Amino acid sequence: TERIRLILGDQLNPSHSWYRSVDPGTLYLIAELKQETGYVKHHIQKICAFFCAMAGFANALKTAGHQVLHLTLDDTHAYESLPPLINDILTFTGAGGFEFQRPDEYRLKQQLETMQLPDGVSRTIWDSEHFLLPFDELNHYFKAGTAHRMETFYRKMRRRYELLMNGDEPEGGQWNYDANNREKLSQQEIEALPEPLCFANDVTDIKARLDKHKVEYFGSYHSALLWPVTRQQGLQLLDYFCQQLLPKFGRFQDAMTCQSETKWSLYHCRLSFAMNAKLLHPKQVIDAAITAYRQADGAITFAQVEGFVRQILGWREYVRGIYWLNMPQYAEKNALNGHRTLPKYFWDGETQMRCMRESLGQSLEYAYGHHIQRLMVIGNFALITGMDPDLVDAWYLGVYIDAIEWVEMPNTRGMSQFADGGLLASKPYAASGNYINKMSDYCANCHYQVKQKTGSKACPFNALYWHFMNEHRDRIARNPRIGMVYRNWDKMSDENRTAILSQAGTYLADLDSL
Ligand code: FAD
Ligand code: SF4
Known part of the structure; x- marks a missing residue:
C-alpha cells in the first residue's frame, strides 16, 4: 500500500475525483468511531444513517474495484480517537502517504491537520468537491x-x-x-x-x-x-x-x-x-x-x-x-448571556405546550423537524427563556439527521439564539404565541390560551416573549425594525407590564412544569 485515503462519514461523494481511476496502491479507509458517536449525545437514527451510508459507500467502492478497509465499532472500539487508529494503520501497511478531504467541521479539520504522523509519512489535503463556493x-x-x-x-x-x-x-x-x-x-x-x-x-x-x-x-x-x-x-x-x-x-x-x-x-x-x-x-x-x-x-x-x-x-x-x-470563536459566543438548562421535554416531548409537543415529538420520532419548527417554535422557546447556547447547540447537533457543525451551529447559535450578536441575522427571531397561531393549528389544540398573556392558562410564549424583549431592550431597540414593538410595550399600563413580567417569572422559575 502506497497511500491511505481517509473517508469521513460526511464525505460520501461518489463523484469525487479520487474515484476516477482504480489504483491498487491506494487503500480507502472508512471507519465507525467512538469519537464520532460521542462528541454529543445523538439521536439513534442519526448514528444509524451515517453508519449505514458509510457501509453502503464502502461496498460500492469495492464493487468498482477499489481497495477498501471498512472498520466497524467491533474493530475500532479500543481507540478513543482517530489519530492513533490512523497511525496504527499507516505503520501496519507501511504506507508512505496519508491523504484526506478537508473536513467541514473545525474540530476534525484541526485534528487531521495537526496530528503527528509516523516519520517519513506525507500528508496531502484534498478539497471535498462538494460546495459551490470554493x-x-x-x-x-x-x-x-x-x-x-x-x-x-x-x-x-x-x-x-x-x-x-x-x-x-x-x-x-x-x-x-x-x-x-x-x-x-x-x-x-x-x-x-x-x-x-x-x-x-x-x-x-x-x-x-x-x-x-x-x-x-x-x-x-x-x-x-x-x-x-x-x-x-x-x-x-x-x-x-x-x-x-x-x-x-x-x-x-x-x-x-x-x-x-x-x-x-x-x-x-x-x-x-x-x-x-x-x-x-x-x-x-x-x-x-x-x-x-x-x-x-x-x-x-x-x-x-x-x-x-x-x-x-x-x-x-x-x-x-x-x-x-x-471559528473557533463562534462556538464561544453568548451575546445574550443565556444560562438556563434545557427542560426535560427536550428529551421526551412531554409538555402541555402543543406547539412544543408536536415539534419536539416529531424531532424525537424522526430525527427531523422542518425549518419553522426548529426556528420559531423550539429555537424561539430556547431564546426567550434564555437557555445556555452551548446546551442548545449540543441538543440540535445531536437530534437532527442532518446536523453537522458547519451548518448546525450558525443556524442554532446564530440565527435562532442570536448568541453571535447579529453576525448572521439582523434581529433575534423572537416571537409570541401570535406568530405560532398565525402559521399553524397548534394553538387551537393547546392546553394554553394563545390570546392570554397572564393567568394560569396564559400561553407561555406571550409573557416569555415580553420578558425577553424587556430584558434585552438596550441591545435590541437599536434595530430600527424593532422600534415598533417597544412602542407597543411602552403603551401598556404599568400594571399590565408588571403582571406580564411576573407571569414570565413564574414560568421561568419552573420551566419543567409547562
Ligand atoms: P427544505 O425545507 O426542503 O429546504 C431545502 C434545503 O435547503 C435543505 O435540505 C437545506 O439543504 C437547505 N436549507 C434550508 N434552510 C437552510 C439553512 N437555514 N441553512 C442551511 N441550509 C438550509 N440544516 C442542516 O442541514 N443541518 C442542521 O444541523 C440544521 N440545523 C438547524 C438548526 C436551526 C435552529 C435552524 C433554524 C435550522 C437548521 N437547519 C439545519 C436548516 C434547515 O432547517 C434544514 O436544512 C431543513 O429543515 C432540512 O430539511 P429539508 O431538507 O426538508 O429542507
Ligand atoms: Fe404554543 Fe402558546 Fe399556541 Fe399553546 S397557545 S400551541 S403554547 S403558542
Whole structure:
C-alpha cells in the first residue's frame, strides 16, 4: 500500500475525483468511531444513517474495484480517537502517504491537520468537491467578526452561477419571492398533503453494535431506517420532491400542523441528510428543481422554485461562510448571556405546550423537524427563556439527521439564539404565541390560551416573549425594525407590564412544569 485515503462519514461523494481511476496502491479507509458517536449525545437514527451510508459507500467502492478497509465499532472500539487508529494503520501497511478531504467541521479539520504522523509519512489535503463556493474564496465574501446579510450574498451567488437570471437581471424581475410564501394550511390543504417518501434500510446490525459498545443515544429507533443512505435513494427522493412537493414548496414553507402524524414533512424536500453526507451535490439538486420548473409548463410558479434555490444556493452556502470565517470563536459566543438548562421535554416531548409537543415529538420520532419548527417554535422557546447556547447547540447537533457543525451551529447559535450578536441575522427571531397561531393549528389544540398573556392558562410564549424583549431592550431597540414593538410595550399600563413580567417569572422559575 502506497497511500491511505481517509473517508469521513460526511464525505460520501461518489463523484469525487479520487474515484476516477482504480489504483491498487491506494487503500480507502472508512471507519465507525467512538469519537464520532460521542462528541454529543445523538439521536439513534442519526448514528444509524451515517453508519449505514458509510457501509453502503464502502461496498460500492469495492464493487468498482477499489481497495477498501471498512472498520466497524467491533474493530475500532479500543481507540478513543482517530489519530492513533490512523497511525496504527499507516505503520501496519507501511504506507508512505496519508491523504484526506478537508473536513467541514473545525474540530476534525484541526485534528487531521495537526496530528503527528509516523516519520517519513506525507500528508496531502484534498478539497471535498462538494460546495459551490470554493473554500479558498470564502474570504472574498465573508469577513471575520463582521455582520453579513444572506440576501446580499444570495444575489452575488445567483449572478456568479448564472442561476435564474435573465442576463444581469433576476428572472421574473425580483430577486426574492418570500413574501408570496407565507401561507397557513387550510383544512382542505391539510387533507391534500402528500405522505413522505420513506425508505426501509435495515439497521438492526448497527443498533446491535451500538448497544454492544455501550454507545449512548436517544430518540425513537426504527429498524427500517427511512432516510436515504445511497446516492440512488437520494436521487429517488429528489425526483419525488420535484414531481410531488415543489409545486407547493414555497407556499407552505412556514406552515405547521398537528394533523400531520403520517405527513410530517409537508412540502419540504428532506434532502438535507443526503446533501450533508455529500451523496448528492447541491448543484445537482438545484438543477433538478429548475428543470422540473421549466418542464412544468406553468404548473409550478416561479416563487416556488426561487424559494427552493434560495435555501440551497443562498442559505446553505451562506451559513458555511459565516462558520469558517468565525471559528473557533463562534462556538464561544453568548451575546445574550443565556444560562438556563434545557427542560426535560427536550428529551421526551412531554409538555402541555402543543406547539412544543408536536415539534419536539416529531424531532424525537424522526430525527427531523422542518425549518419553522426548529426556528420559531423550539429555537424561539430556547431564546426567550434564555437557555445556555452551548446546551442548545449540543441538543440540535445531536437530534437532527442532518446536523453537522458547519451548518448546525450558525443556524442554532446564530440565527435562532442570536448568541453571535447579529453576525448572521439582523434581529433575534423572537416571537409570541401570535406568530405560532398565525402559521399553524397548534394553538387551537393547546392546553394554553394563545390570546392570554397572564393567568394560569396564559400561553407561555406571550409573557416569555415580553420578558425577553424587556430584558434585552438596550441591545435590541437599536434595530430600527424593532422600534415598533417597544412602542407597543411602552403603551401598556404599568400594571399590565408588571403582571406580564411576573407571569414570565413564574414560568421561568419552573420551566419543567409547562
Ligand atoms: P427544505 O425545507 O426542503 O429546504 C431545502 C434545503 O435547503 C435543505 O435540505 C437545506 O439543504 C437547505 N436549507 C434550508 N434552510 C437552510 C439553512 N437555514 N441553512 C442551511 N441550509 C438550509 N440544516 C442542516 O442541514 N443541518 C442542521 O444541523 C440544521 N440545523 C438547524 C438548526 C436551526 C435552529 C435552524 C433554524 C435550522 C437548521 N437547519 C439545519 C436548516 C434547515 O432547517 C434544514 O436544512 C431543513 O429543515 C432540512 O430539511 P429539508 O431538507 O426538508 O429542507
Ligand atoms: Fe404554543 Fe402558546 Fe399556541 Fe399553546 S397557545 S400551541 S403554547 S403558542
